[in-house]
Ligand code: DOR
């Protein structure tokens with residue numbers, strides 16, 4: 001049993017922003033309200049003695065429903081040198097994420113029910129963040145034949161995506177959206193036209209010309225967003241656009257929502273915080289797909305967030321080994337490691353300077369992901385699972401390989417200091433991280 005006192009509770013799911021006390025029992029929220037007295041707590045929890053309760057002072061800190069990340073690459077099975085389900089789900093807990101969705105571009109690809117069940121089983125064994133598998137849309141990511149969508153959904157997949165690759169054949173995408181009406185699960189589209197993207201390694205523009213690197217035009221993304229929102233309109237299927245990074249994509253999604261299309265969209269923190277001007281030939285941690293945007297595109301992403309066109313933030317946590325990222329810029333793999341740095345980076349880069357409110361942050365990273373993908377969480381309502389984080393806006397940390405739980409260190413924040421971190425993470429009332437350290441082997445406090 002847990003009594004958190006004097007904490008600023010931010011829960012947009014019930015319009016709550018203010019100093020409150022929180023009571024948790026048997027892994028669920030009992031009550032959130034102003035300043036409880038000891039006698040009241042004893043009565044509400046049906047106790048003999050207040051000593052049975054773990055009391056935590058939350059003064060100066062925030063309490064949010066646990067963040068939900070709909071876009072994470074955990075690399076297991078098959079690429080455990082980059083990350084595995086245990087290390088990735090520990091990294092999630094350190095980063096404030098109580099639930100994450102694991103992408104299917106593993107080896108083998110998650111395109112069968114048994115593989116989705118394997119991901120869930122490994123996550124249960126790890127006992128950290130809750131992991132929801134995303135299944136491939138097409139067998140082997142070949143873009144030709146749909147997977148057995150109903151069966152894989154029954155095995156635990158909450159969504160379908162060939163993320164890492166765009167589905168090039170429009171008829172396959174159309175069919176997938178038709179089936180999305182049967183499964184009830186959104187299709188997550190990685191919008192990338194391969195013919196337009198070519199062998200580009202960063203956004204095409206002045207910065208790529210200056211560095212002499214082959215560019216990916218913004219249209220490589222936007223033309224596929226246009227195709228997919230039109231297909232979603234025609235079929236009525238549920239569509240989610242991953243890692244939106246261009247102005248035209250935002251405008252197309254805004255238009256589609258205006259037409260009543262069942263579309264949602266995410267933006268990754270790195271696209272909001274860095275631009276193509278930040279890319280250094282010598283630092284492949286800035287190499288990501290879709291590539292870092294122009295300043296103008298970045299501004300459009302922020303506007304999309306503020307007017308509700310963009311529904312959520314997602315890290316696109318993409319761990320790679322040091323050796324792979326040590327290759328020359330053109331040869332290194334795309335991807336940024338994000339689980340343990342993203343909340344602090346967004347706090348520091350967007351919330352502190354007043355670009356988005358703290359309520360908006362929680363809506364984007366907890367409430368909306370939960371609602372769109374039907375994942376439990378996203379609320380501190382009485383009766384809800386106590387998935388929650390205590391966030392300290394003053395906590396500073398230098399990001400180093402030593403302290404990170406992720407196996408990989410491909411982040412532009414390496415060796416840099418960030419401010420604003422979760423200091424406690426609870427999953428279903430179990431404290432899994434305190435003072436930035438994970439409780440391993442079920443040593444968790446209650
Ligand atoms: O940068 C990226 N990395 N973008 C993707 O679409 C895939 C991801 C990965 O799996 O490494």
Ligand code: ZN
Pocket residue numbers: 071073103163164316318
């Ligand atoms: Zn991805």
